[in-house]
Amino acid sequence: MKKDWLLYLQLFWTFLKIGPITFGGGYAMIPLIEREVVAKRKWVKMGEVSDMFALAGTAPGAIAVNAATFIGHKVAGVRGAIVAMVGVLLPTFLLVLLLNLIFLTLKGNPHVAAAFQGIRAAVVALIAYAAIKIAKTSILDKSTFVLMVAMVVMMVVFHWHPIVVIVSGALLGIMLVKVKELLHISVPHNSKQPKKKESYIEEPEEKMSS
Incomplete structure (x- = not known):
């Protein structure tokens, strides 16, 4: 407590x-x-x-x-x-x-x-x-960067309401993920995803029995 x-x-x-x-x-x-x-x-x-x-x-x-x-x-x-x-x-x-x-x-x-x-x-x-x-x-990849730029343009040029921008971003994000999944393109969820490291340590060979 x-x-x-x-x-x-x-x-x-x-x-x-x-x-x-x-x-x-x-x-x-x-x-x-x-x-x-x-x-x-x-x-x-x-x-x-x-x-x-x-x-x-x-x-x-x-x-x-x-x-x-x-x-x-x-x-x-x-x-x-x-x-x-x-x-x-x-x-x-x-x-x-x-x-x-x-x-x-x-x-x-x-x-x-x-x-x-x-x-x-x-x-x-x-x-x-x-x-x-x-x-x-x-901004995880090129598609999220393009989406960000598009939303900025919509607010600056067309004066979209922030709620409309947020909802549009959510819907477009879902669509982008679905399209990438259909095209078998990896979908990043974190900008700092650790890359898998290949192991260079060789397994010890079994000793030959004398």
């Missing part, structure tokens, strides 16, 4: 640290999740984080909260999901209260406006870094 509470405390503290950098809709938190949850705690793998963010983007609500809930549930079940969700929400809740109290006095301040310009640029950098990290575990 003591170990369970220790795990809940670690989950809460981890997402309490992640919460304040959930600018940009939540994707900016991916670099810190990679460092705290994947590398440091080793609770989940980076590929699982990519899947969880994909699910978080399809579910209603803020991506940061959804992702924290998914990861918390993966690590420690329902209680872990609640603890992680509270941890990621608490800093934002307190910051919004604080900003609401001082907003009127800071409104129009040139220093504050300049600071927010820098913050916006930093958020873009964080989201770009997150996109690169997710791409490494999500």
